[in-house]
Amino acid sequence: MSESISVDGVNESIEIKLGDGPSLEIKDTHECVVFIFYNSNIVMVFNSKKKLWEFPTGFKKQNETILDCAIRESFEKTGAIVDNIFPIGYYTISKEDIIHKTSIYIGNVSTFETRPEWCEAELVKLFDELPYDTAANQIYEVVLNYINSEYRHTLLVNNNI
Secondary structure, X not given: OOEEEEEEEOOEEEEEEEOHHHHOOOOOOOEEEXXXXXXXXXXXXXXXOOOEEEOOEEEOOOOOOHHXXXXXXXXHHHOEEEEEEEEEEEEEEEEOOEEXXXXXXXXXXXXXXXXXXXXXXXXXXXXXXXXXXXXXXXHHHHHHHHHHHHOHHHHHHHOOO
């Protein structure tokens, strides 16, 4: 199932594309966000600079694929070793003449290890639902609703996506 959802942001326009078709259109992205799960709970990090909860997000490095970026960012931000990770779409944020495109990944945590000492996130926490104080709340809600409708049964049955 493919979905395209438009959301009005503050002084910006947000377009979220989810499903099989949009997943193939992420090759030109340089940033990703990873919705990771552990025992059917969502894994989030507290960004002390923004004072908000967020999913692991980051930019790819030179000679790195966007998938490698998603795996690396998940570990660097949360200490999670993520398996069965794959793209489910992307979102664009348009502000004035600038369009920023971010790929969206989903993954399952097989285990947690110690995070790097230089990690920006002060706290990693498991949630059974999205906390109210999150970054990109409108985007997160749309993506989590999609994940719940398309993948939640699999998460609950065998802790795999």
